[in-house]
Amino acid sequence: xxxxxxxxxxxxxxxxxxxxxxxxxMDRLWDLGVMVRRKTLVADDRADLVAAIRETAARAELVVxxxxxxxxxxxxxxxxVAAVLGVPLELHESSLRVIEERFRKFGRTMTPNNxxxxxxxxxxxxxxxRFGTAPGFAVKVARGEVxxxxxxxxxxxxxxxxxxxxxxxxxxxxxxxxxxxxxxxVPESHADDAMRPVMDDPANAGVRWGYRAHWPExxxxxxxxxxxxxxxxxxxxxxVRAIFGEAVWGxxxxxxxELVVARLAARGERVALAESCTGxxxxxxxxxxxxxxxxxxxxxxxxxxxxxERLLGVPAxxxxxxxxxxxxxxxxxxxxxxxxxxxxWGVGITGIAGPTGGTPEKPVGTVHVALASAAGTVHVxxxxxxxxxxxxxxxAYEALNLLRLALR
Amino acid sequence: xxxxxxxxxxxxxxxxxxxxxxxxxMDRLWDLGVMVRRKTLVADDRADLVAAIRETAARAELVVxxxxxxxxxxxxxxxxVAAVLGVPLELHESSLRVIEERFRKFGRTMTPNNxxxxxxxxxxxxxxxRFGTAPGFAVKVARGEVxxxxxxxxxxxxxxxxxxxxxxxxxxxxxxxxxxxxxxxVPESHADDAMRPVMDDPANAGVRWGYRAHWPExxxxxxxxxxxxxxxxxxxxxxVRAIFGEAVWGxxxxxxxELVVARLAARGERVALAESCTGxxxxxxxxxxxxxxxxxxxxxxxxxxxxxERLLGVPAxxxxxxxxxxxxxxxxxxxxxxxxxxxxWGVGITGIAGPTGGTPEKPVGTVHVALASAAGTVHVxxxxxxxxxxxxxxxAYEALNLLRLALR
Numbered sequence: 001x002x003x004x005x006x007x008x009x010x011x012x013x014x015x016x017x018x019x020x021x022x023x024x025x026m027d028r029l030w031d032l033g034v035m036v037r038r039k040t041l042v043a044d045d046r047a048d049l050v051a052a053i054r055e056t057a058a059r060a061e062l063v064v065x066x067x068x069x070x071x072x073x074x075x076x077x078x079x080x081v082a083a084v085l086g087v088p089l090e091l092h093e094s095s096l097r098v099i100e101e102r103f104r105k106f107g108r109t110m111t112p113n114n115x116x117x118x119x120x121x122x123x124x125x126x127x128x129x130r131f132g133t134a135p136g137f138a139v140k141v142a143r144g145e146v147x148x149x150x151x152x153x154x155x156x157x158x159x160x161x162x163x164x165x166x167x168x169x170x171x172x173x174x175x176x177x178x179x180x181x182x183x184x185x186v187p188e189s190h191a192d193d194a195m196r197p198v199m200d201d202p203a204n205a206g207v208r209w210g211y212r213a214h215w216p217e218x219x220x221x222x223x224x225x226x227x228x229x230x231x232x233x234x235x236x237x238x239x240v241r242a243i244f245g246e247a248v249w250g251x252x253x254x255x256x257x258e259l260v261v262a263r264l265a266a267r268g269e270r271v272a273l274a275e276s277c278t279g280x281x282x283x284x285x286x287x288x289x290x291x292x293x294x295x296x297x298x299x300x301x302x303x304x305x306x307x308x309e310r311l312l313g314v315p316a317x318x319x320x321x322x323x324x325x326x327x328x329x330x331x332x333x334x335x336x337x338x339x340x341x342x343x344x345w346g347v348g349i350t351g352i353a354g355p356t357g358g359t360p361e362k363p364v365g366t367v368h369v370a371l372a373s374a375a376g377t378v379h380v381x382x383x384x385x386x387x388x389x390x391x392x393x394x395x396a397y398e399a400l401n402l403l404r405l406a407l408r
Numbered sequence: 409x410x411x412x413x414x415x416x417x418x419x420x421x422x423x424x425x426x427x428x429x430x431x432x433x434m435d436r437l438w439d440l441g442v443m444v445r446r447k448t449l450v451a452d453d454r455a456d457l458v459a460a461i462r463e464t465a466a467r468a469e470l471v472v473x474x475x476x477x478x479x480x481x482x483x484x485x486x487x488x489v490a491a492v493l494g495v496p497l498e499l500h501e502s503s504l505r506v507i508e509e510r511f512r513k514f515g516r517t518m519t520p521n522n523x524x525x526x527x528x529x530x531x532x533x534x535x536x537x538r539f540g541t542a543p544g545f546a547v548k549v550a551r552g553e554v555x556x557x558x559x560x561x562x563x564x565x566x567x568x569x570x571x572x573x574x575x576x577x578x579x580x581x582x583x584x585x586x587x588x589x590x591x592x593x594v595p596e597s598h599a600d601d602a603m604r605p606v607m608d609d610p611a612n613a614g615v616r617w618g619y620r621a622h623w624p625e626x627x628x629x630x631x632x633x634x635x636x637x638x639x640x641x642x643x644x645x646x647x648v649r650a651i652f653g654e655a656v657w658g659x660x661x662x663x664x665x666e667l668v669v670a671r672l673a674a675r676g677e678r679v680a681l682a683e684s685c686t687g688x689x690x691x692x693x694x695x696x697x698x699x700x701x702x703x704x705x706x707x708x709x710x711x712x713x714x715x716x717e718r719l720l721g722v723p724a725x726x727x728x729x730x731x732x733x734x735x736x737x738x739x740x741x742x743x744x745x746x747x748x749x750x751x752x753w754g755v756g757i758t759g760i761a762g763p764t765g766g767t768p769e770k771p772v773g774t775v776h777v778a779l780a781s782a783a784g785t786v787h788v789x790x791x792x793x794x795x796x797x798x799x800x801x802x803x804a805y806e807a808l809n810l811l812r813l814a815l816r
Contacts, residue, residue, distance in 0.1 A: 011811075012444050013434055013444045013445075013446075013447065014435070014438040014443055014444075014618065015431050015432065015433075015434035015435025015437075015438055016435075016438075016618060017618050018426070019426075020426075023423050024423065025423070025427050026421055026422055026423035027422070027423025027424075028423070029423075030422040030423055030424075035418065035421050035422055035451065036421045036422075037419065037451065037456065038421075038448065038449065038450050038451075038456065038460070039448070039449040040446065040447070040448050040449075041446065041447040041448075042445075042446050042585055043443065043445065043446075047444065048445065052446070101517065110721055134710070136748045205605070208532075210422065210424060212424050273709070275688075278692075279691055279692055279694070279695025279696070279700070279707070280683075280688030280689070280690070280691030280692040280695060280696075280707050280709065281688070281692045283686070283687055283688025283691070283692075283709040284686075284687055284691075284692045285685070286690040287686075287687025287688060287711065288687065288796070288797065288800070290686070290762070290763050290764070290796060291764075292711075293712070296711055297711050297712035297714065298707070298708075298709065298710065298711065298712065298715045298719070299687070299688050299707075299708070299709030300680070300708055300719075301691040301695065301704075301706065301707030301708070301709070302706065303686065303695065303700075303701055303704050303705050304701070304705035304706065304708070305708065306705065306750075307705050307706045307749070310748075311706070311708075311719065311748070316441065316582075340718075340719070341715070342714075354543050354698070355698050356698070356699075375568075386715070388587075388696070388698055389696065392696070394617050
């Protein structure tokens with residue numbers, strides 16, 4: 001099945017806006033076992049758009065278009081599709097009524113231009129849009145179908161999820177089963193080596209494999225075709241879980257901060273944070289989760305030694321003898337956060353994020369993370385590579401991972 | 409001048425990797441006054457790639473290709489360009505020696521495949537690559553030139569900056585002058601209205617205008633063509649600054665957190681932060697800047713009222729009477745942070761980031777930000793729209809903006 005994507009919009013060709021719709025749709029299509037054959041991006045220009053529609057429609061069985069569906073003069077999609085088909089634009093009465101109703105509801109004044117959003121090529125199937133003003137539409141062409149969706153990401157994704165993808169799945173018949181396992185602490189190259197036995201297993205012939213670096217995580221993904229796809233995909237999941245063990249922390253749409261917050265909430269426990277090199281990144285990741293206030297009362301960004309000492313009770317002697325970036329200080333930070341915050345769990349992070357501040361003994365990237373609880377304090381030391389942002393992010397995820405493991 | 413971009417790579421068509429090279433290059437080309445005419449993305453497939461090269465080269469005066477330059481079987485760019493030209497691939501001896509030297513230097517073993525990276529279509533101009541292994545190359549075609557660059561972003565951008573863009577600028581002759589002003593606190597629609605007199609000024613005919621929503625900032629951008637472009641562009645800058653006054657915080661590549669850190673460092677002063685609804689985001693933004701340790705010792709994420717009271721001295725009575733989301737609490741947080749951190753400046757942020765927790769009197773999006781100093785405490789109340797992430801980000805930037813204004 002040949003699928004192409006065609007996006008239109010001057011703002012996409014001047015680097016002002018990234019065409020996230022395409023990447024999102026490619027990912028969804030890949031889950032259906034379809035690799036997009038070609039993706040084209042053209043300006044809001046009649047001649048260019050007509051040429052691009054004609055070319056893509058001649059090659060592909062399904063063309064998904066994004067953009068050019070607004071009310072302004074630059075919005076040319078319906079007009080150009082009609083030109084390619086050699087049919088006129090016609091007013092779609094019920095769409096017009098929906099648009100009018102929408103304007104009334106939001107108390108806005110409808111301009112004559114908005115009427116344009118209810119004009120479609122004769123014979124088009126209109127795709128109602130409950131996410132915004134402009135409906136989408138689909139037309140038959142020589143080899144298949146051209147589906148035109150609004151470019152606003154919320155609307156594009158909404159209509160693709162509700163209309164395009166289910167119909168495509170039905171048209172494809174056997175949809176492959178897609179699975180994702182999310183790993184932490186396994187570099188992508190190691191993951192690939194470790195996966196070899198499963199990938200080379202003759203029982204898994206025809207399976208498509210992929211790695212996605214969701215840094216600092218690695219996601220392993222596979223799609224299985226055929227009639228018993230789901231069962232085969234699940235057997236592979238068991239095999240992959242057996243290979244990576246505890247390094248697998250989640251599946252599908254799970255996110256590590258959400259998982260940690262949910263586990264704490266389920267236990268009715270709280271965590272308090274003491275961050276040095278991560279500078280509030282861990283607190284930000286945790287509190288970004290809605291409902292985080294049920295599991296966190298306190299985070300301290302103790303950037304200076306005096307603050308580690310005064311607010312969290314890290315002994316001055318330990319700071320002087322061991323240095324701020326050391327196991328004892330990480331432990332004292334975790335225990336101090338737990339005590340001051342009155343929480344079941346305390347996290348301490350100290351390290352050298354760079355670009356300066358490294359020494360031969362403690363180079364940039366040296367990080368100590370500790371987790372304190374009633375059962376005692378655990379600690380890991382890491383040596384990360386990369387720039388300041390990568391080191392900080394990896395350190396914050398290391399702490400989330402320690403919590404995840406402790407909260408099993 | 410018709411410029412097209414052609415990218416190749418299966419990983420780009422399955423949604424695994426976003427083609428950031430194209431967006432970056434489009435932005436750079438726009439600064440030269442060139443809007444890319446079409447962008448095409450094809451798989452690592454001989455027939456598709458040959459067809460796409462042939463089509464783009466027939467339309468464009470310059471085609472910039474990205475990807476397919478690696479050592480593996482899937483890397484087909486040189487082979488397909490040669491096929492389109494009807495010429496053989498030839499070994500480029502000096503490139504081979506550079507590649508061999510590179511492998512020696514990094515102590516890696518060179519495989520026969522890497523030899524492939526020194527093979528180019530006969531007659532191609534080789535573009536040395538000091539950022540990685542694979543050189544780029546350029547060939548003449550009917551209407552102009554096809555330039556092929558490696559897809560690794562660091563290498564693509566490096567070679568585009570060193571080779572493609574300067575040559576294009578020379579070829580274009582008069583390069584327009586591009587300017588950016590960065591605003592905070594002005595919605596994009598207001599910016600557009602306020603800019604009307606400048607945009608409609610006959611003296612500014614031929615100028616191209618653009619807005620970039622770098623949320624929560626708005627960037628106003630213009631490119632001026634013609635022989636006295638720079639002087640005209642600077643005159644517009646003065647006019648735009650006069651319109652927006654204090655709302656203009658920076659130009660070009662400046663970033664607000666960097667600016668605030670630099671101004672604090674220049675004065676030898678420090679800031680201490682007390683965050684509630686932003687949950688560490690402000691601390692994270694400040695400490696992300698290298699050298700932030702010179703200007704920040706302490707951030708407290710006081711998510712619970714007890715922590716606001718215990719660590720920052722916010723009076724229990726004020727919390728009880730006014731509620732945690734109130735002007736007096738924001739002021740007490742700022743003053744408490746300043747006192748506890750022993751800093752010249754103290755920031756306090758409290759608000760309702762949602763999705764729950766709003767009331768009719770204090771709906772989701774209500775935020776109070778205060779800035780304390782020896783001169784007293786200033787305060788702003790805001791009512792933001794949007795989801796949790798947008799509210800938090802806007803609140804953190806509001807605090808940075810208060811600091812920026814106070815540090816003039």
